[in-house]
Amino acid sequence: MPPDDLEGALREMLSRRAAVARAAAADPAGVAIRRADRIQRRRTLAGMGLAVLAVVTVTAGSLQLRDDRPPTGGTVVIGEPDQRPLVDRTIPPFGPDTAPPIAEVDLLIDDSIATAQGRRVPLLGIGEVERAHRLTDGRGWLAVGAPTLAGRFLWAVAADGTAQVLLAGADEIVLNGDGRQVAWKQGSVLAVAGIVNGELADTVRADAPAEAVPVRFVDGAVLVRLAPDRPGHVLWAPRPGPLDLGADRASIHIFGALPDGRLVGGIVPGVGLPACLTLLDPARELAPSQPDCGPETAGDGRGAVSPDGRWLLVNGRSAGADSALLVDLAKFDDSTVVRPAGPPMTGTVVWRTPDTAYYADAAGGLVRVAVDRVVAGRPAAPTALPGLPPGELPVVVSGG
Numbered sequence: 001m002p003p004d005d006l007e008g009a010l011r012e013m014l015s016r017r018a019a020v021a022r023a024a025a026a027d028p029a030g031v032a033i034r035r036a037d038r039i040q041r042r043r044t045l046a047g048m049g050l051a052v053l054a055v056v057t058v059t060a061g062s063l064q065l066r067d068d069r070p071p072t073g074g075t076v077v078i079g080e081p082d083q084r085p086l087v088d089r090t091i092p093p094f095g096p097d098t099a100p101p102i103a104e105v106d107l108l109i110d111d112s113i114a115t116a117q118g119r120r121v122p123l124l125g126i127g128e129v130e131r132a133h134r135l136t137d138g139r140g141w142l143a144v145g146a147p148t149l150a151g152r153f154l155w156a157v158a159a160d161g162t163a164q165v166l167l168a169g170a171d172e173i174v175l176n177g178d179g180r181q182v183a184w185k186q187g188s189v190l191a192v193a194g195i196v197n198g199e200l201a202d203t204v205r206a207d208a209p210a211e212a213v214p215v216r217f218v219d220g221a222v223l224v225r226l227a228p229d230r231p232g233h234v235l236w237a238p239r240p241g242p243l244d245l246g247a248d249r250a251s252i253h254i255f256g257a258l259p260d261g262r263l264v265g266g267i268v269p270g271v272g273l274p275a276c277l278t279l280l281d282p283a284r285e286l287a288p289s290q291p292d293c294g295p296e297t298a299g300d301g302r303g304a305v306s307p308d309g310r311w312l313l314v315n316g317r318s319a320g321a322d323s324a325l326l327v328d329l330a331k332f333d334d335s336t337v338v339r340p341a342g343p344p345m346t347g348t349v350v351w352r353t354p355d356t357a358y359y360a361d362a363a364g365g366l367v368r369v370a371v372d373r374v375v376a377g378r379p380a381a382p383t384a385l386p387g388l389p390p391g392e393l394p395v396v397v398s399g400g
Contacts, residue, residue: 102385103366104352106134106141106397109388113141113157113397121161127153131348133179134400141397142166142182142195144173154182156198166200176217179399183214183222190214192222192238206236208243218257218282231268235282248286255312256305262289264305264312264329269293277312279332295327295338302345305329308354311371315344324359324367326374342367342380350396358396364388366396 101118108114108129113121123129128146135141138159145153151169158164167173170184182200183192190208193200211227218235226232226245233254234246252275254265263280267288276293280286296316303314312327318340326341342361349359355371365382374380385394 103358103368104356105350105358106132106400107366107385108132108143108395108397109385110392114387116400121157121159123157123161123163126155126157126163126165129155129395131175132395132397133175134397135179136399142175142179144175151186152184154184156195164198166195166198172213174214174216174222177399181217183217185213190222190224190236190243192236204238204240206238206240206243209245212243215254216256218263219261221282223254223263233265233286235286246285248280250288251280251286253299253301253303254280255303255314256309258305258309258329266297266299266301267293274298277314277327277332277336291333294332294334295336297325299325300344302347302349304349304351304357306351306354306357310354313341313345313349313351313357313359313369323379324369326369326371339374339377340379341369341374343382346393348396348398350398360394360396362393364391364393366394 101116102109102114104116106113106115108123111123113123113132115121123143126143126145127148129143130146130152131144133142140156140158143155143157143163145155151171152167152173153165154167154170154173156164156166167182167184170186173182173184175182180195181192182195183190185191185208188207188210189205190212191203191205193203195201208224209226212224213228215223215225215233217223221235221237224234224236224243226234230249231252232246232249233251234244234248236243250267250269251265252268254263257263258279261282263282263286265278265280265286266275267278268275269292274296275298276296278292278294279289281289297314298317299315301315303312305312310329312329314325314327316323316325316338318325318338322344324341324343324345326339328337328339343365344362345359345367346362347360349357351357357369359367359369361367361382363382364385366385367380367382369380388394
């Protein structure tokens with residue numbers, strides 16, 4: 001029944017029951033109607049209050065959820081914005097240590113980091129990782145992605161697995177020894193920046209040939225290979241402007257530095273001659289020191305100098321077979337001692353201490369090279385890794 005009809009019927013019923021001839025001073029129908037109106041208004045206000053409370057509660061909850069997300073740092077996107085993956089992704093925290101350590105170094109195995117403390121940190125959504133570096137403050141890792149159609153990506157991975165992209169779309173990315181600097185190349189732009197609190201800072205850019213790529217850091221400078229298919233390197237002390245291409249057109253690989261600043265590298269001394277090791281002088285535009293040509297290696301360019309500059313672990317040939325070689329750099333001349341150290345290396349070789357190095361072999365085994373054992377004539381043998389899927393290779397994490 002409509003409200004007006006209900007009100008009229010109620011007035012008529014109360015009027016018929018009235019015992020007095022004149023109208024009562026107090027209208028019973030009006031009192032009842034006003035009382036009903038007050039009750040309805042109270043119910044309406046109460047309902048509105050509950051609705052407002054529900055909205056406030058949901059809003060506060062959504063704000064709390066947003067506050068719980070990890071903060072995002074600065075991101076340098078070199079490629080197209082729509083090629084960039086998700087900037088941050090929260091990974092469920094891992095549990096307490098439940099497994100013994102696999103090695104003295106962190107390893108990337110099956111989309112997770114197996115730490116030297118025995119933990120497993122899952123890495124989801126960042127794709128294939130080619131190189132990784134453990135931060136010296138223990139707060140996580142830096143991970144360099146493998147080349148893709150969108151270029152390489154540099155990820156900052158927190159200790160709980162949260163990943164955040166710092167660089168996107170680069171042709172090449174290299175990190176310095178403590179993970180506080182990064183150099184990258186995109187097109188004709190060569191750049192270097194510091195990494196501070198998960199963000200890039202103080203970026204310096206230079207113009208460089210399109211085929212030039214950064215290789216490694218050397219005492220604050222960036223070593224740049226001028227072309228992938230031709231010999232020649234240059235050291236770039238980061239400053240804007242065109243890259244000085246230098247005079248070196250002989251070096252094909254550079255493996256690290258000695259304490260006096262000279263670089264250990266491989267050169268081709270002449271057309272048709274095998275590659276050999278030598279020492280390159282940065283003060284003379286990477287000209288070879290004496291002797292011009294030391295031990296022959298015939299390797300693929302994988303290798304690294306120990307932190308104290310005493311040893312070089314490099315791929316080469318021994319007794320007609322491919323092998324990792326240990327080279328004693330204490331006396332670098334024609335009599336330099338070269339010893340077989342283990343199976344050939346793949347990926348990155350990491351010196352954990354001045355006399356212990358780790359790398360992976362082509363079968364996915366982990367090789368631990370102990371200098372004293374190799375010097376005693378006992379080359380290292382690979383160890384199979386638990387949980388490694390068939391066909392995949394582990395990545396040895398540097399730094400830490």
